[in-house]
Amino acid sequence: MANHTNHNSHAESHGSLKSYVIGFILSIVLTIIPLVLVMNPLFSKAGTIIAIMIMAVLQFVIQLFFFMHIREGEKPRWNVQTLVLGLVIVLTIVAGSIWIMAFNV
Amino acid sequence: MQQVANNHEHGHAHDHEHGHEDHEQLKVLGFWIFLVTDCILFGSLFATYAVLMHSYAGGPTGKELFELPGVIASTFILLTSSFTSGLAILAMNKGKVKELIGWLVVTALLGLSFIGLEISEFTHLVHEGATMSTSAFWSAFFTLVGTHGVHVSVGLFWMVAIMMQLRRRGLTPVTRRKVTTLSLYWHFLDVVWIFLFTVVYLMGVM
CATH class of the missing domain: 1.20.5 (Single alpha-helices involved in coiled-coils or other helix-helix interfaces)
Structure with a gap:
């Protein structure tokens, strides 16, 4: 290089x-x-x-x-920010699904 | 910040090169964003699995059919391959193309044995009467584990393609970026597998 x-x-x-x-x-x-x-x-x-x-x-x-x-990562940590957003979505989907379906008995 | 300092040091002759580097960095970030969306895909499949975990419809359960030794072996194989893809990055940083390709070969072979184990596990399950249409549980299981397996398989083809490019072109900013994204992808697949191993297999046999 x-x-x-x-x-x-x-x-x-x-x-x-x-x-x-x-x-x-x-x-x-x-x-x-x-x-x-x-x-x-x-x-x-x-x-x-x-x-x-x-x-x-x-x-x-x-x-x-x-x-x-x-x-x-450099400068503003875009990678961390997208990861956090992704994790929030994943947690919402997983916890939300389990919670809602728990009432399905 | 550092970019600015660099420009200053080297004058304007390297401006173009820096622009190129920036572009490659941007592509790594773009790939990272793809990985995050892939996370959401797996999150949805995990949610599906968690909801359908006990819907056996009178068919076999995971506890009856899962064979932990094979799964433990795959876990350590994938973990080791994640490590060796990291060693490939280290070799790349030292500028050693041969060493880099060598570690990629090791990583690919480990990935291949992981896929081999998964295929033999799936055939075993089908022989025992657990197919995708047996019950909601098995549908969710095959979709979740199969999607991960497909990701690993795609990664293997990608890895072979990059090894060929490295042979032909050597280390350029472009091939460097490709190896970087590949290793990110590979680490990501290992992370997904950790949760698969924990949620599907460990909780499955409890």
């Missing part, structure tokens, strides 16, 4: 080996914990569901930060 300054900013904006390895290890841990919880239940069924959903969300956040580098 002809442009040195730009090249540098590219390199740092896509993380280091360290951050990928940390993200990978954390993801593995957050996959194994729910597995163990489901195979030998420590909590009640509702408790287990809440626990494994929390693990899934945590793993999503970890991938977002360590793999997808959500923090390192």
Whole structure:
């Protein structure tokens, strides 16, 4: 690449080996914990569901930060803003559907 | 801000190049917006699944037919492929085309074995009498998991195409951008799978 300054900013904006390895290890841990919880239940069924959903969300956040580098977008963080909008829509659809259909008994 | 500082340092000779770079960055943002809409697609399918989760219509249940070992294997395969696509990005940042293509090959092979496992799971389910028309539960299941599988398959074709482009053109701003969007797509598919694994399989066998 002809442009040195730009090249540098590219390199740092896509993380280091360290951050990928940390993200990978954390993801593995957050996959194994729910597995163990489901195979030998420590909590009640509702408790287990809440626990494994929390693990899934945590793993999503970890991938977002360590793999997808959500923090390192430039200027106004359009990517974060669209993501937040998307998540609001997804949560509305999922929670709304479950809520409405809960009255369908 | 940084863009302004850069322009200042390099004078106006690079203006055109910067414009090009900006354009590629904009395309990455555009792709990101696509991923967010894809999120909404999966959100709707998850909502459908959550609503129809217990509508077995007298047919087999998930608990009876899901085989966790295969699913656990696919989970770790996809997670590892997400990691290797990150390593591909690191190789790209170092300007090493061969290493980059190498990691993409590893990622594609992992993706292929994921699809292989999924196909064998689906054939197993159909043999056990759980097809798309068996019950609302199985319709929702095959639609949700199948849509993810189709995404992974499309990603595989895309990956092969990009490897060919990298061979032919090497690292240019355009191929860089393509590898960046591809790896975003691949991480996204892994994120969707985490929720599939949790909601469909882990909750399914509970």
